[in-house]
Amino acid sequence: MMTGPRINADERRYFRSVCALILLWMLIAAPSSGAGERIEVAIWHSQSMEKRDAFREIVDAFNDSRGDIFVKEIYIGPYTQLYQKLAPAIRAGRTPALAVAYESMVSSFARAGVVAAFDDYLYDPRIGLSKESREDIFSVFLETNRYPRFGNRMLSFPFTKSILMMYYNLDLLRAAGHDRAPETWDEFTEMCRDVKKLGREGYALSVDPSTVDGMVFSFGGEVISADHKRPLFDQPEALAALKTIETLIGEGLAYRIPHGTYHDREAVVAGRAAFLIRSSTTGPYLARNIRKLGLKTDWDMAVIPHGRGCKRSTVLFGANICMFKTSPEVQRAAWEFVKFFISPEATAKWSMATGYLPVRKSATKLPQMQAFYAKARQNRRALEALQYARREPNVSGWQDVRRALASAEAAVCQGEPAEKVARKLQREAEAILNPPEHKPTDAGFLAGLAIIAAMFVGGGYWLARRGGTAEA
């Protein structure tokens, strides 16, 4: 090993600068402050491109109408990204006033105790909504924002709501001898068979847990017991839903499209497949595809089929807005914005620009909305189907149950028998909803301790002795 000469002038200069830099790093600390006279309400969201433009218009309209509040909309990215940014922000106590979030995300936030409930504002006699206004909001939208685990409080508010719909290529159905949407799943399967005879595909299936939930509802079933403790995938209704998929896949009437693609839209538009099942926001994209491809496809959408003898049912989709505990003034200002956003005019505008559902009944009566519904029959389908929409449970752990559901649907698509899949799904969901209590007295405790200790001692020994690599 080389032993160099004494420390020379160059090195001394370098060492000095290192010390100076360390000092500088320690000293640089300039927390930003930018408080104006208006209360600033930051809202983190995931709407981009045209949808962001529409959102910005509403925000601007609000800001113009108020001299005391300034709402700043900040695009963060898709939901995973939004959550990834919110997690450290919550740890550091740097939350925005409002953020767009799914129910499962809100549950996480609520566990950390950082969410302000909307009940305190909604029912406030001074700043809240009147009874008529409250009843003007579609009740399912409010229901979905109540969290049984947190005292049934309203921890979020409807923002981008849509429902699960069935889309179909009417030209193709006519060619197969049908002139209307299937009412029941049996009819659906039958129509798929007729379409298949023409050499086309029946149903372009995209794996999505909400679709399975919706199907269970449409067979008259529930996915969770009334006390939110027991999943109900072992019930005949859930089995019927999986069986339907099994039949469709088994007979080659449905095919699974690759995850993350929207090739089902293209397939239906181009007449390669007759059906697809997705959120009601898909409609505008179908219309756009048809326009851009220069086609004249006749298509329509309807509420998803139901089991024989069951009521029509479908499932509610979409994100909500959630308010963080900041300061009374900011929270109050944030509520003012939310109130503005769900005003009939604003929610109508939002709905027409994005394809999300308006949250208020009165909004649908506005002349501009009526004109919009009259323009194309597809425009009003989602609203017509809204009465059949049910919410998914928002209990703790449901996000993991959804993953198990997607896994189950994928397994059925891969040819596994529905009964077996349903049993496995039920087992997994039970384990998720009733996690075993892990006490430090677990049988594995000592063994775990030993293993971990051994690993740490081994690792430490290695670090000390070998320094990571062999010396030549």
Added chain:
Amino acid sequence: MARRIGTHILLILGAVVMVSAFAWMLSTSLMTDAETQKVPIALVPESPQWGNFAEAYDQAPFERYFINSMITSVAVTAGVLFSSILAGYAFACLEFRGRRLIFGALLATMMIPFEVTVIPNSLIVMRLGWYDTYLALIVPWTASVFSIFLLRQFFKSLPRDYFEAAQIDGCGHWRYLWQVAVPMMWPALVTVGLFAFLGSWNSLLWPLIVTDSEMMRTLQFGLTVFLQEEHTEVHLLMAASAFTMAPVVVLYLILQRRFIEGVTGAGLKQ
């Protein structure tokens, strides 16, 4: 001669596979929205839509993002090179107490899954008051174990006679390092610099978490604009990806020469 041709055939076959994604990206960037959704997949656009680039560019303040990415990546690269040259040299050629322990500990930091580091690191940055500043984007990435380790391997491979000769010329560690060793290590330095630049250029999550304002956002963030909840604007995404990666391609083409020249004229006879 036959062997030459064989080599070329082999390399060209491989090259076709390797270039596919890039070609795909360019081709898709010129398609219409509807063409990107075709099945079976359309390979080339019917008529190239050059307007896609302008349309994609207008969706976000890309010029600002570009400047931010440039500043960040150049600073990170400089920082990584500086800290890694010194540390790599120290771990390879200097004797000091705890050398192995420290090196092993640094190596260990490479083994933590990225997700685990994100939250504590962002807390540090916020505590330091660096939130939404260039410091937050740059400083945490100005040292890299990978680079230190790579340079250490290269320093170790330098023939020892060079150092001894330099010492006879009255040249200490510091001058030997910067005037003799570094010029001999171009291929390794270019590699380290390239990867540092790339890593910084392509990072998304970290800049997203530690910045807030449009003024501080970086290029990769701009790309997420095209990923929507119910739709992805694939053609615009690819167009934006293409102009996002253009600087890296240019950089690589420039650095390429350094690579090929390799070590020319060992710096002993200066």
Added chain:
Amino acid sequence: MKPSLLASLRGYGYIAPAVLVLGVFGVFPLFYGFYVSWFDWGLTVERFVGFANYSRALFDDADFWRALRVTVYYAIGTVPVTMAIAFVIANLLFQRIRGRSWYRMIYFLPYITSTVAAAAVWRWVFYPHRQGLASSLLAWLMGGGAPDVQWVQDSRGVIALLGEWMGMDLSAWAEPSLALVCVMVFSIWHSLGFHIVIMLAGLTAIPKELLEAASIDGATGFKRARYVTLPLLSPTLFFLLLISTIRAFRTFNEVYVMASGETTGSARTLTMYIFQCFYESEGKVGYGCAVACLLFLMILLLTLVQTRLIGRRVHYS
């Protein structure tokens, strides 16, 4: 002989910038993660649970073990293959051949192309329903009887599928899944450029005289590669082996972009599992940290084994 503390100062000065940054932004998170792993932790601390997170992972979580097996398959399936291919290509590209700068550029392209674009291409390659490139190749090879392979969506074991195709019952071989193999192919393709660039840097740094001396001695082709290039390149290769093993165990992006549609978990690596604990489940951050610590320890031990077994054979000039 230990150097004196005073003599060590120079070394400390040289490593100070790197150690400072890595200490704050590398070592601290390590301890933080370790600390969190002892708690039930949602987005903030909830309660101390001692070893419960660890014992749950080790004794009570089939998903953890499955993810671990997937990770091991992934590392075994990618690291040696990538190194071998990269070694051959780097040697070819090191020769004086026409257009080598273009070849080098092209072979590095996948590494710099955005992952989104890369994923889109490979999604097309592995497109199911006989429409992707892989399916077309299969149809070309096997004629009309080619099965409709689901590629990256297929969670069944690749060996079981091969057996089925050959008329044997190998259904007991459920791992690795076809989906995981597809991810591996993608990953090899993607990281090849990284390996080649580092090997080229290593080759370039070998003093020319040594290589020329070998040529004069008449060593050509394979012999030259085996007896001259390989030992001279061994420090670089050893470095790459360590680094790429660590990277394989920490891989995330490749799996995320390729296999997030494979929901049954047959291609879910440990980092993907940790990601889900952190960002897609509720209140499992502490548990995710425990899994991360276990992963950390495994990588550490693996690196130790590698240095023991292989590190000694490395040849420094």
